[in-house]
Amino acid sequence: MLKVGIIGVGTVGASVANILRDNKDIIKARAGVEIEPVLGVVSNLSKDRDVTIKLTDNADEVLNDESIDIVVELMGGIEKPYEIVKKALANGKAVVTANKALLAYHRYDLEKLAGDIPFEYEAAVAGGIPIINALRDGLSANNIKSIRGIMNGTCNYMLTKMINEGVDYDTILKESQELGYAEADPTFDVGGFDAAHKLLILGSIAYDVDAKPEDILIEGIQDISPEDIDFANEFNYTIKLLTIAKKIGKKVELRVHPAFISNDEMIAKVDGVMNGVSVIGDKVGETMYYGPGAGGDATASAVIANIIDIARRGKGAPMLGFEFDHSENLSIMPKDEIETKYYLRLRVEDKAGVLAKIATILGTKNISIEKMIQKPLNKTCAHIMLSTHTSVEKDIMDALNAIVDAGVVTADPVMIRIED
Amino acid sequence: MLKVGIIGVGTVGASVANILRDNKDIIKARAGVEIEPVLGVVSNLSKDRDVTIKLTDNADEVLNDESIDIVVELMGGIEKPYEIVKKALANGKAVVTANKALLAYHRYDLEKLAGDIPFEYEAAVAGGIPIINALRDGLSANNIKSIRGIMNGTCNYMLTKMINEGVDYDTILKESQELGYAEADPTFDVGGFDAAHKLLILGSIAYDVDAKPEDILIEGIQDISPEDIDFANEFNYTIKLLTIAKKIGKKVELRVHPAFISNDEMIAKVDGVMNGVSVIGDKVGETMYYGPGAGGDATASAVIANIIDIARRGKGAPMLGFEFDHSENLSIMPKDEIETKYYLRLRVEDKAGVLAKIATILGTKNISIEKMIQKPLNKTCAHIMLSTHTSVEKDIMDALNAIVDAGVVTADPVMIRIED
Structure with missing residues (x-):
């Protein structure tokens, strides 16, 4: 298990703590170890915060806790976090920060101080974008x-x-x-x-x-x-x-x-x-x-990616992304069960009753039409092009077969799915 | 030094060999070790190929060479490369492949076979995009x-x-x-x-x-x-x-x-x-x-990223991207020397001779106008908006100062750079 201390539990810090809790299983499957946020540092303990981790107003409780492996610095500012981060590195703790100002001024000093100790900062640039x-x-x-x-x-x-x-x-x-x-x-x-x-x-x-x-x-x-x-x-x-x-x-x-x-x-x-x-x-x-580029959860996504990366040090990322069998046991959805919107193009004889037949078939299969265009193709034929509201793949396939069987189309129907 | 054997020296394989040669210095600075392509395997030795590495038509020369650390598989196909890759892993060699068909069928088998041996495949999906x-x-x-x-x-x-x-x-x-x-x-x-x-x-x-x-x-x-x-x-x-x-x-x-x-x-x-x-x-x-998503050099970029990643195993990527001081000793370009296109907005008195004065100042500073619009702003003033061909920042600054000094503008000029 890797233990994480979070210095600065504002919007991003709270998201880091909460995502480590909410996505605990998949993070463990990907990182190969459990990652637990054990302590958060805030300047004002009386302020209400939406987190379940233990809080303190004394950063030394994180910095001097030998059981804490990774310090996440989310304080903001430049010189104060620089002192905190130096102390964390001196105590052998890996550091993850989202603090761009700190890096704009001290990145080369920090690189020297860190040496072989992991120091990561994905969230400092463009938030959630890796x-x-x-x-x-x-x-x-x-x-x-x-x-x-x-x-x-x-x-x-x-x-x-x-x-x-x-x-x-x-x-x-x-x-x-x-x-x-x-x-x-x-x-x-x-x-x-x-x-x-x-x-x-x-x-x-x-x-x-x-x-x-x-x-x-x-x-x-x-x-x-x-x-x-x-x-x-x-x-x-x-x-x-x-x-x-x-x-x-x-x-x-x-x-x-x-x-x-x-x-x-x-x-x-x-x-x-x-x-x-x-x-x-x-x-x-x-x-x-x-x-x-911003937002608590998006920025925390980048912070936690760094934590997982640190957990993987020495072995690299697992080949297919997971260290353990991922417990969800997901199965492939059968094609028939896909639900989406559909576009249909039907080449029909241009005569009375054809559209009614098609509309009836679609209706009996619970397919409702969202938009429709009919265009004459030549003297005897027309194209009906329509889009549907969300429907089930099997119903669409059944309806298309029924439309063909009804003899109202003069060419194979064309179906294209709509991904909204 | 890490030695690389390339099995399949077509478009992508040739790019891998040539980029490892052409970008050797920066790759070494990033990977922390020299990476050298030592041997390529082709099926037809008599075909002309644009590479400088040694070639053979016998894959075993790569697979059984104890000095080769990484096998790059770029053969195409499914079962033949699968056998090759299995042999490489059995011989303890790290593998990098761009072969999506191989992975579509055998990725979980390969994951088991690889175990702790690095097996990477960035180039198999969306070419150069990581x-x-x-x-x-x-x-x-x-x-x-x-x-x-x-x-x-x-x-x-x-x-x-x-x-x-x-x-x-x-x-x-x-x-x-x-x-x-x-x-x-x-x-x-x-x-x-x-x-x-x-x-x-x-x-x-x-x-x-x-x-x-x-x-x-x-x-x-x-x-x-x-x-x-x-x-x-x-x-x-x-x-x-x-x-x-x-x-x-x-x-x-x-x-x-x-x-x-x-x-x-x-x-x-x-x-x-x-x-x-x-x-x-x-x-x-x-x-x-x-x-x-394709192309020799773009795909090779992803293959080599994997090779560098393997070179970094055990220590992770260097904090600021470089393991060694990067030898180029680049300096920051002084602001005055920047060359780009410029857009200028000038608020001028709407009277004869003003445009001539501005055009003359620009001309003496070697600034040539690409596009211009003049629009009346009110009874006495107009906006001149223009874009320039590529110019030097110092010339633009000098010209703007001269325009202000000439007393032809009724507000501070606005300059926005154009990045084409």
């Missing part, structure tokens, strides 16, 4: 030509609204603050600083360059106006707050700023609060990673 | 609710052409065959079987279910007609060959078939020969992975 994993492992054969990321959900939400709905900056900022997407002082997000912290981490993995936020170009989205959006639309661009890491000769560009990008690019399609990161490798070409 | 990595490691905290993949580039290319250009199935199949995107006998691709092999692998990692291709629903794209595409367009759908793994209660749906999906979904935007896989986890929500 981009550290992709860049550090999945793309390791490549020289990285460039990374372009949309890694601040607040900015992307605001820009998407400005572009799609013509809302102006001040209005959407106020709305984002009311929705909790933007802080009362939004500078850290809208000024590009949050995205810059993440960029510096990716820049290190791609290029082994040590830079601090003050070393790089950082601009925010505050000056973007409807006129800029009109110009972008006019020439098939969209506007995103982009983080860019790019190698040119022996120099690395690291910059965060709003940018016009072509609507034809995959990353231009990353809208709303979602994040996306496009990486171009010299061998693989472009790969892109998309998902939620 | 989706095995994401699913097995990055999302390991989650119960997987569903996986939906576009994992056959041939089908996606054909469907994209049919949808965007109104080409019919037979015409686009012929064109794809001429381009080398489809085989002379295209059944394996257009019939959905290739995608099904990949789906079975993902199904195992997500759900630990053992199924063979013959156990699941597989349909191809052969019956899709322009009428179906018209219907899809009419109701905001696109048509994709979709691989679906989904858990419903204690049953797992595994199916491959053309499907209507909403244009609003991220995966609907995966066009042409590209692949995309959307995974919904119970905690992280939706993440999506996009990239090239």
